[in-house]
Amino acid sequence: MRKIKSGKVRDIYEYESGYANELCFVASDRVSAFDSVIPGLEIEGKGRILTELSANWAEEIETWKNSEIETAYIMFDDEQIEEIKKDGIDYRYAQSQLALEMIPIEAVVRGYLTGSLWEAYKNGAREICGLKLPDGLKESDKLPEPIFTPTTKAPAGEHDENIDFGQMVEIIADADLVRLPDYEYDVKGLAETLREWSLELYKRASDYAEKRGIIIADTKFEFGLGEDGRLYLGDEILTPDSSRFWPQEEYKPGRAQGSLDKQLIRDYVKEQKAKGAAIKGLPQDLIFKVQNAYEQILKTLFPPEY
Ligand SMILES: Nc1ncnc2c1ncn2[C@@H]1O[C@H](COP(=O)(O)OP(=O)(O)O)[C@@H](O)[C@H]1O
Ligand SMILES: [Mg+2]
Known part of the structure; x- marks a missing residue:
């Protein structure tokens, strides 16, 4: 594939083998907070969870009755999976979508x-x-x-x-x-x-x-x-x-809630900034906490079928 753009978290590719109307979005394990990427930090598995959750939501949305909503999500065909693998990309991190004018x-x-x-x-x-x-x-x-x-x-x-x-x-x-x-x-x-x-x-x-x-x-x-x-x-x-x-x-109003999302990272970054400290990665226990939270959201919302 040809990389055409890198966002903060996703890398965007065109397919060499055609599919002019589609793009391949590969979610990385990078972390962004307050509109910038935290340098040098990757949270193992994060990109896969983002991709799987989004794909599951797209499938769920398709089942909604009396809804006009269309998603740009497209299932890979075998040729695309081959192309992704050839580039050394884990296809679980990747998703094909219609190329939209945003x-x-x-x-x-x-x-x-x-x-x-x-x-x-x-x-x-x-x-x-x-x-x-x-x-x-x-x-x-x-x-x-x-x-x-x-x-x-x-x-x-x-x-x-x-x-x-x-x-x-x-x-x-x-x-x-x-x-x-x-x-x-x-x-x-x-x-x-x-x-x-x-x-x-x-x-x-x-x-x-x-x-x-x-x-x-x-x-x-x-x-x-x-x-x-x-x-x-x-x-x-x-x-x-x-x-x-x-x-x-x-859940209890009147205070902040226990987050299962990027808020965990925002809170830490804010705290460090308030101390005037540079953000160099995250403490290991926070990385585990984020991994667990993201994993828990995927498993709770879309439990694996046996
Ligand atoms: N189906 C699509 N077609 C074209 N561009 C898209 C599509 N879906 C998302 N995008 C764009 O691709 C980029 C996704 O990468 P991301 O890392 O989230 O970027 P950003 O740093 O802008 O948040 C965003 O700029 C988003 O607007
Ligand atoms: Mg984005």
Whole structure:
């Protein structure tokens, strides 16, 4: 395969043997926090778990009745598996997807008051992305309704900014997406679909996870346009890198929750930064904790079939 791009966590390849419409995404064991990669750190098996979880979610989404949501996920055929193996890549880390023209926003959905939203709320904010929040909420409280809180997709090293729906429409229009030729007429409709799909994905996935004892506090999706000009869900889907997962059993509002996701790493990085210390890898016990959390999410949400 030909590597065409490296993201913070995933490497993206084209197939030598054709498949012009597809890309191969290989999730590495790299770790990113606060928009940059932690140098020199790999967490063994992390990439495989991200790939398997996303693929399982894509399969689950396909089974949803009365849903218009399409994912870009494609099963490998034998020729592709051969090509991946020839490059010395473990195919369990790899996933084929339709090559999308990405829509340059991050589709964040939140069901609980945590993370940057809690930080803002604590400091008096009662509005996010043009949506009102009620008074009197505590840290980690369930929001009255899940909310769609999109952000910009900032260039490497810069931070994503919250935007309201109108700003999102403008950003999409200004992106001059070539696969949306009638964008001036249709961009609002596209943005509405993107918002609806995001909320539906969050709600239905949350129901699925809660039945298995896991709360999905929030998550982030990325969408793009296929060659047919239609909307598809791409990127990783509902992984511990892109979502906050809390064990239902221990859930108690009024404090931070025990995370089964990247929050474990963010907390450590924040702590080190506060001390003025450089981030050189992670302590071994934290690496084990992250491995266990990621593994537990995969096993709990999609138990292996015997
Ligand atoms: N189906 C797709 N087609 C084209 N690009 C995609 C698709 N799915 C995801 N992407 C893009 O591929 C990259 C995935 O690699 P990642 O390591 O997550 O990058 P980043 O550092 O930007 O988060 C992202 O830039 C994402 O927008
Ligand atoms: Mg990414």
